[in-house]
Amino acid sequence: xxxxxxxxxxxxxxxxxxxxxxxxxxxxxxxxxxxxxxxxxxxxxxxxxxxxxxxxxxxxxxxxxxxxxxxxxxxxxxxxxxxxxxxxxxxxxxxxxxxxxxxxxxxxxxxxxxxxxxxxxxxxxxxxxxxxxxxxxxxxxxxxxxxxxxxxxxxxxxxxxxxxxxxxxxxxxxxxxxxxxxxxxxxxxxxxxxxxxxxxxxxxxxxxxxxxxxxxxxxxxxxxxxxxxxxxxxxxxxxxxxxxxxxxxxxxxxxxxxxxxxxxxxxxxxxxxxxxxxxxxxxxxxxxxxxxxxxxxxxxxxxxxxxxxxxxxxxxxxxxxxxxxxxxxxxxxxxxxxxxxxxxxxxxxxxxxxxxxxxxxxxxxxxxxxxxxxxxxxxxxxxxxxxxxxxxxxxxxxxxxxxxxxxxxxxxxxxxxxxxxxxxxxxxxxxxxxxxxxxxxxxxxxxxxxxxxxxxxxxxxxxxxxxxxxxxxxxxxxxxxxxxxxxxxxxxxxxxxxxxxxxxxxxxxxxxxxxxxxxxxxxxxxxx
Amino acid sequence: xxxxxxxxxxxxxxxxxxxxxxxxxxxxxxxxxxxxxxxxxxxxxxxxxxxxxxxxxxxxxxxxxxxxxxxxxxxxxxxxxxxxxxxxxxxxxxxxxxxxxxxxxxxxxxxxxxxxxxxxxxxxxxxxxxxxxxxxxxxxxxxxxxxxxxxxxxxxxxxxxxxxxxxxxxxxxxxxxxxxxxxxxxxxxxxxxxxxxxxxxxxxxxxxxxxxxxxxxxxxxxxxxxxxxxxxxxxxxxxxxxxxxxxxxxxxxxxxxxxxxxxxxxxxxxxxx
Numbered sequence: 001x002x003x004x005x006x007x008x009x010x011x012x013x014x015x016x017x018x019x020x021x022x023x024x025x026x027x028x029x030x031x032x033x034x035x036x037x038x039x040x041x042x043x044x045x046x047x048x049x050x051x052x053x054x055x056x057x058x059x060x061x062x063x064x065x066x067x068x069x070x071x072x073x074x075x076x077x078x079x080x081x082x083x084x085x086x087x088x089x090x091x092x093x094x095x096x097x098x099x100x101x102x103x104x105x106x107x108x109x110x111x112x113x114x115x116x117x118x119x120x121x122x123x124x125x126x127x128x129x130x131x132x133x134x135x136x137x138x139x140x141x142x143x144x145x146x147x148x149x150x151x152x153x154x155x156x157x158x159x160x161x162x163x164x165x166x167x168x169x170x171x172x173x174x175x176x177x178x179x180x181x182x183x184x185x186x187x188x189x190x191x192x193x194x195x196x197x198x199x200x201x202x203x204x205x206x207x208x209x210x211x212x213x214x215x216x217x218x219x220x221x222x223x224x225x226x227x228x229x230x231x232x233x234x235x236x237x238x239x240x241x242x243x244x245x246x247x248x249x250x251x252x253x254x255x256x257x258x259x260x261x262x263x264x265x266x267x268x269x270x271x272x273x274x275x276x277x278x279x280x281x282x283x284x285x286x287x288x289x290x291x292x293x294x295x296x297x298x299x300x301x302x303x304x305x306x307x308x309x310x311x312x313x314x315x316x317x318x319x320x321x322x323x324x325x326x327x328x329x330x331x332x333x334x335x336x337x338x339x340x341x342x343x344x345x346x347x348x349x350x351x352x353x354x355x356x357x358x359x360x361x362x363x364x365x366x367x368x369x370x371x372x373x374x375x376x377x378x379x380x381x382x383x384x385x386x387x388x389x390x391x392x393x394x395x396x397x398x399x400x401x402x403x404x405x406x407x408x409x410x411x412x413x414x415x416x417x418x419x420x421x422x423x424x425x426x427x428x429x430x431x432x433x434x435x436x437x438x439x440x441x442x443x444x445x446x447x448x449x450x451x452x453x454x455x456x457x458x459x460x461x462x463x464x465x466x467x468x469x470x471x472x473x474x475x476x477x478x479x480x481x482x483x484x485x486x487x488x489x490x491x492x493x494x495x496x497x498x499x500x501x502x503x504x505x506x507x508x509x510x511x512x513x514x515x516x517x518x519x520x521x522x523x524x525x526x527x528x
Numbered sequence: 529x530x531x532x533x534x535x536x537x538x539x540x541x542x543x544x545x546x547x548x549x550x551x552x553x554x555x556x557x558x559x560x561x562x563x564x565x566x567x568x569x570x571x572x573x574x575x576x577x578x579x580x581x582x583x584x585x586x587x588x589x590x591x592x593x594x595x596x597x598x599x600x601x602x603x604x605x606x607x608x609x610x611x612x613x614x615x616x617x618x619x620x621x622x623x624x625x626x627x628x629x630x631x632x633x634x635x636x637x638x639x640x641x642x643x644x645x646x647x648x649x650x651x652x653x654x655x656x657x658x659x660x661x662x663x664x665x666x667x668x669x670x671x672x673x674x675x676x677x678x679x680x681x682x683x684x685x686x687x688x689x690x691x692x693x694x695x696x697x698x699x700x701x702x703x704x705x706x707x708x709x710x711x712x713x714x715x716x717x718x719x720x721x722x723x724x725x726x727x728x729x730x731x732x733x734x735x736x737x738x739x740x741x742x743x744x745x746x747x748x749x750x751x752x753x754x755x756x757x758x759x760x761x762x763x764x765x766x767x768x769x770x771x772x773x774x775x776x777x778x779x780x781x782x783x784x785x786x787x788x789x790x791x792x793x794x795x796x797x798x799x800x801x
Contacts, residue, residue: 007589013654047544061688062690062694063683063684063685063690064684064685064686065686068762069762069763069764069765069766070762070769073762073764075758093716122671135708141761141762142759143759146757147720147758149718149720149736150719150720150721150759150760150761153623153719153761202623207545229779236737237735237736237737237738238737241617242737242738243720243735243736243737243738244738245733250736266547277597277605278599278605279605279606279607279609280607280609281609281611282608282611283609283610283611283614284609284610285610286615306729308732308733308757308758309721309733309735309740310732310733310735310740313637313638313641314639314642316637317634317637320630320634324626324630325626327622328619328622328623328626328627331618331622332619332622333616334586335586335614335618337588338586338589339595339611339614341590341591341593341594341597342589342593342597342611343597343603343605343606344593344597344603344605345598345599345603345604345605346593346594346597346599346603347595347598347599347600348594348598356590356594359588359590363583363587364583364588367579367583369785370579370626370629371572371576371579372573374571374572374575374629374630374633375633375636375637375640376564376567376568376571376640376700376729377568377571377572377575377633378632378636379568379640379729379730379731380557380565380568380726380729380731382722382731382757383722383724383731383758383759384757444554444555444556447556447557448554448555448556448557448558449557449558449724449726449754449755451724451755451757451764451765452758453759453764454755454764454765455763455765456684456695456696456763456765458693458695458696459690459692459694460554465556466641475687502663503605519670519676
């Protein structure tokens with residue numbers, strides 16, 4: 001350990017350590033790039049959150065008050081796209097950048113320069129996406145799934161969205177190739193695949209999923225583009241095409257995509273639960289196999305998003321059974337986390353609270369997922385608020401809560417400062433309360449038949465919508481507390497020790513001081 | 529131990545009471561009015577019970593652990609981290625539960641797909657932003673009309689108080705007889721729409737250039753409302769579906785009245801194809 005310390009300090013003087021704006025523009029350092037990814041995704045989270053506030057403000061009461069229907073549709077569309085492609089995915093890539101090299105004992109990512117490029121594509125794409133609000137005709141308004149023929153109707157905003165998705169896709173593909181190469185080639189001597197931390201495992205599998213499906217997304221948006229401008233008819237029945245073809249291709253990307261957003265979350269939680277239970281992760285190998293099974297199954301279930309599009313009974317039954325099967329490895333994960341906590345010696349700092357909150361709410365989202373998998377029930381709830389509630393339970397209290405847990409867990413290592421535990425706990429409990437206030441009632445709205453993507457509704461839906469909107473405003477404000485907390489931690493947080501958590505066992509805690517030096521593991525540690 | 533059991537029983541019975549009260553309330557699906565809707569409703573309730581049982585089992589263990597196995601009460605960490613038996617057991621049990629869930633659903637899926645032998649066939653066409661209906665076969669064959677939102681603009685703009693069926697009312701309802709198998713052929717003229725009536729257990733996307741179908745047999749006379757359920761542009765929220773189910777003789781009268789004015793209707797009907 002001492003050798004590593006000396007190494008890091010010894011190099012600091014002759015380090016080329018640029019400062020100012022050019023440090024960030026030209027950097028090839030995985031930590032700098034990870035930081036930029038995280039701040040970028042937080043910014044996008046704020047933009048997407050602003051759109052969500054607009055949506056909930058309009059839905060606060062029946063009638064049209066704030067957003068005209070067309071603008072409302074633009075808000076829902078961009079809210080979805082920005083949160084998925086701008087907030088959640090880049091945040092996980094930010095975690096991968098910071099953590100993967102440190103957790104496997106590598107000095108940096110395998111393709112450092114490409115890493116810079118894959119980050120700097122993001123602001124370009126985001127500018128196009130957000131900027132599309134200000135072009136004639138406004139932003140894309142066909143939903144984040146942009147089904148044709150509706151998406152063939154929009155103006156230049158739709159084209160900007162298509163190009164933006166292209167660029168984001170290119171960035172993701174480069175990012176994942178980088179992560180795969182880093183993990184497969186740059187592990188410290190002695191770290192076999194089955195000794196890798198779970199977070200690294202989940203990202204390895206996620207990266208393969210990304211490489212598999214992002215080109216499919218790029219393909220489908222390109223087909224849409226040529227349908228719009230170059231006279232093709234992939235999705236136009238009048239020219240011999242089929243609008244449903246788009247849905248098949250889109251969801252062949254789209255369903256693995258939801259696991260792309262949740263598998264790294266599983267990884268983060270699988271690091272945190274053992275640390276704060278002071279007990280090794282239960283069933284490590286079964287966790288690895290479960291993750292891999294989820295990834296493989298996720299590629300053969302896409303048409304469960306299309307049960308109302310109409311398909312033969314055999315098709316519906318196949319996709320129903322396959323979808324239900326995903327519940328098995330997911331359940332195995334939950335049981336393993338529970339077994340990890342069982343007879344541990346638990347403490348409940350903010351990362352642990354968010355992780356337990358994650359399991360608790362993700363399981364509710366998992367239950368509604370199984371319910372949605374049952375074809376007859378899905379046909380009732382398809383395109384209603386029930387589905388909105390379901391996927392916010394897995395994406396907000398799933399992916400986002402895990403991201404928060406990860407930030408609290410690793411921020412001492414990143415900044416060298418401790419965050420305020422009191423504020424962290426406030427952030428957790430307020431998020432928990434307002435999240436459920438926002439989304440739990442949406443299950444009832446959906447069951448009662450309120451369709452999604454409508455700016456106005458019948459009076460029978462009024463009280464739940466009001467509760468939901470109030471919850472959403474509370475949830476939005478609570479996230480400003482998180483911003484304050486992070487800035488406060490960076491500026492004047494208490495000095496963090498190398499190992500602030502008792503039970504942590506991964507390399508960044510056992511081998512590196514806090515904050516982690518600019519360059520780490522120039523000489524790899526040896527894993528026994 | 530005893531008090532825990534009492535508390536659990538009290539909890540379960542409250543939930544049972546709650547779920548029976550929930551029938552027909554705004555916490556659940558609308559009161560089912562067809563065999564498919566009824567089966568769906570029952571399966572949903574059954575699934576909720578199964579989920580609740582799993583939820584209590586899993587989080588019972590987890591929260592017991594959170595209470596007892598914490599550092600602040602001086603619990604020392606054990607060091608076990610693997611058990612193949614446990615992994616096998618908790619892989620097999622969910623599989624069995626899933627089979628139990630899938631069996632009734634499979635039967636319903638097959639029943640939903642059986643659109644053969646209808647008494648009446650109606651074609652529903654989605655337009656931006658209204659529905660067109662053509663009675664193709666059975667009693668009422670030849671009837672054809674459009675069905676548009678009838679809620680006044682002033683209510684939407686908050687200039688008038690909103691009525692009970694705000695946004696769920698149309699100028700011309702789809703009228704069908706009670707107890708007859710109605711096959712609905714669904715398509716669209718411009719973009720995707722979806723024809724949905726929750727109480728009758730039907731929802732089917734309307735796809736331009738393609739025909740899909742679904743069916744229902746309404747159990748009771750009444751008026752059942754639904755909304756377009758696939759984003760179709762700016763007025764997606766303003767194209768409801770209203771089905772009026774009538775007794776056989778009322779339906780015959782309705783058909784007679786419609787047929788009388790059929791000549792006028794036909795000349796008004798603009799064919800888009």
